[in-house]
Amino acid sequence: MWDPIWITVKLAFITTAILLIMGTPIAWWLARSKAWWKEGIAAVVALPIVLPPTVMGFYLLIALGPDSPIGQLSTLLFGRSLPFTFAGLVVGSVIYSMPFVIQPIRNAFDAIGERPLEVAATLRASPLDTFFSVAIPLARPGLLTGAVLGFAHTVGEFGVILMIGGNIPGETKVLSVAIYDHVEALEWGQAHILSAGLLIFSFVVILSMMVLEKKLGRRLR
């Protein structure tokens, strides 16, 4: 019973960390760029919100499979292709949870507006300096929301994981898949425990995020 929990938490942490590091610059670009095609990129980022997880899982399976260029590269580097591995789950989760992290961060960057950045420039701060010492601190509520949503969303992921991760105990069997298995096997007791745990977890996460966001927002107003 602890294996799926551990894998789920590990997956959610790694995914969130990657998304924060990768997603923040993307969100910054989406908020600041004047390129006409940027909304196209924004739409691609947002796609996982509306795309059925099975569709995404199917394409990922093909894209990462042993016959694909990515699959050949990963075979060359790691000796195997990504589907049905933990690394494969991370790739899938990063893509699937991307909009939930990037959107709130982009909104926070949008809300800062031009002025504080101009002020920083007149105070000798280079664009990179401004990004770290003005934009990031002012966008803290958005970064927090993005991290929490990304984490919670990864914890609750099911369809994509089943498609590209299979159901390998100790490797790719996460909580949501474990619950599904218990129900299939008519082990209602086990399913109850895990489901109730996830329910409470989700509630606590959302609640603490709302409280924290309110607090941070007040400080920055």
Place this chain on the structure above:
Amino acid sequence: MTKPDGIVARFSGSLDAFDLSAEFTLPGKGVTALFGKSGCGKTTVLRCLAGLSHMEDSFLSVKGDVWQDGQDFIPTHKRPVGFVFQEASLFAHLTVKDNLIFGQKRAGDRGQLVHLDDIVSLLGLGDFLSRSAHNLSGGERQRVAIGRALLSGPELLLMDEPLAALDRFSKDEIIPYLERLFQSMDIPMIFVSHDMDEVEQLADYMVLMEEGAVLSCGPLKELLADPKLFIARSPKTASVIDGRIKSFDVADQLTELEIEGGSFLVPGELGDPGSHRRVRIAANDVSLASDLPSKTTILNVLPVHILGIHELDQSRVNILLSVGHNNNGSGARFLARITRRSLNAFSFATGQNIYAQVKSASMLDPHKR
């Protein structure tokens, strides 16, 4: 024509459907007002000076350093410029003190030119250094923003209507700080304004703008006394005269002010002899006489020389005067506004020596010049 220590600016181009073609030269010290009606491009000029806006066909040099020459464009963060925005725009995530030293920390050697303690006492910020920015009043925020700009050791301080977002009370509170600032800082400062009262009170020079172009540029008192400019057509048209305190009559409580070509009496004790003061004379408060009036309650009857008579409308004219009868018009200049009927009745003409009675003059400031 180009003073090596001054500011030479030429901005021309189009930005967001606004055409700008502004050219001016300013001295390397003193306070300049960029004045004009809303939408005439003064803020755009200020943003171009700071490098926040980029007009392609432009040139800017400050004290001999070229900041822009067409495509060669030094970005804002590499220009030793201080900028105060209309709204204070303090960083919400920092305390007042961290806001103040934000630029100083990044300015290298120039950041050592101005000391935090001096700015704190100059602008009266001592009480709220550790507070966070949003607990301050509008006037206090603007003082912090000014201090923050100064601490970056700028070679040029730019202010975009620094008082416009403030209510009357905060304005009155901040103006003395601005005056102290203008006296104590040895750098050129340019502020944008559409309020002539502010300009008359604070500026030494003026760049007068209309519809994206510079109409005129020069010392404030010359521009205010120029009957050809649109500001001479305002109902509130006034001239300013700078003077030096000569003496104080204790019995009558009158201060005698020495001005170019004559002297001027103002009620009250205005300061120590030798210190500089500025008086504002509204054109409507001046009346003219062809001979020295023998009986009048008006204290200030100045011998003046008519430099020019300029039509204002069907019924009134502006008359440009220079103080003194025998100095070939080199005295302090000011405008008088009289009716056409009076002009004809007295048959005043350019070059004539007459007398001007100034009904009242307001002291502008305790301003060292």
